[in-house]
Amino acid sequence: MQFFVLSLGLLLAACASGPPLSLAKSVDIQRYSGDWYIIAEIPYVGERGNVGSTVKYTPLPNGHVLDEYFAHQHDFAAPITHASFDDYVVDGTGNALWRVRLFWPIFVSYPILDVDAAYTTALVGYPDRSLGWIFSRSADMTDADYQAQLTKFAAQGYDPTAFRRVPQHPDQIGKAGFE
Template sequence: MAPRTEGHVDLKRYQGTWYELARLPMFFQRNCAQSEAHYALKPDGNIAVTNRCRTMEGKWEEATGTASPQVEGKTDKLWVVFDNWFSRLLPGVAKGNYWVLDVSDDYKLAIVGNPNRKYLWLLSRTAHVDDKTRNDLLMKAQQQGYDTTRLIWRVEDSKIAKVAE
């Protein structure tokens, strides 16, 4: 059985910057020590996506793409396609499931995953949360059937090399 989604997500409130607190391992983020996503609602109802990743060496990498509803009018299940060589080579094949499983009433916390539970992201509007908030997010992800023992947590700033910007 697939995980439960939020139902309705107000994309206007969802846009903005989200910091990744933790994620399940994934190939495209294998070098990321810190990640953040920037979402901007476009006039056509889709979302412009800019993901940034900071490596342990302190360098920033960036990927841009577009998120669009999988079903018109439904905002909790999105397709995300990044503008890279793979998506240009195989248009329509290189799109990922982005399911909003939970979003707090104040739109400050979110849990995003995919239907086969291979991917999971715990997101916040701030780069750090208190232990209670962290434990609440973990509990919600576990209740949805995700293996939270495999989560990769955000690396503290002090552990990342200082690089001239």
Template structure:
């Protein structure tokens, strides 16, 4: 399991950038973003390969940062995998631009590029380049309209949405 987390750290951390032509949301409210989110879809990466029922839980830390707990079920090994990290704003707290670390001093970018600002019910998140993309929601599935809108947004930003894997949710 340590190998899983080490690969995650090496692949996702170290870059604190936003892909060219991509902007993060403004008017972001951390208090409304806190809580449990379901991974609806993602690009395939070795650190999540084979995982289903993937969630992320965000809670406030005493130091002003955010505690991040990512959790998923490995169908092959038939076991849950979980990792705890921390996130901090890279810019002002009203911008969806955070840096996240799961290992010591290594940080990667968590860019919120689309967000339901009314209910905070869905988000489109990318990493430091166009090889990282997630659709996150407060529920395991979102409507077809929301899915299509998020796919259109991601596509307009240069992401190859045909590579998205829609995540199975059946164990909660």
């Protein structure tokens, strides 16, 4: 049931459109691959209230990317939920625009807006700006670094107040600004 709700939420978001986003100039898929903590998000229904959320990207032999999402629902004591998706890179985008297959034949856009030079932070958006994610290789991000990431989103036309920090530690649950 959760997969259906997740897919429906992304499908509904996919029906909307907005002005074009500026993509990262180039994304090295090998360096982008691996584990990322979701520091903040404008969540879709399948993510709302989740804690300890992470994503993992694994290049596949066919050129696609295995996209895996992990999270606890509302509490770190809850079992980890998992969803897997098949992504592919859109040609001619410097590897910065991906398409995510929710289920055949439904695909949604995955625009990578920014990746720092060290591949320690990344920003992922959505064409109509209804969804967005701040990724980090570390579970912790300083408030100054978090604000800098929100400023980058604001420059892309996002409302920074729409983002909610995702608790990555139990003591963050219920704190102001966290989901």
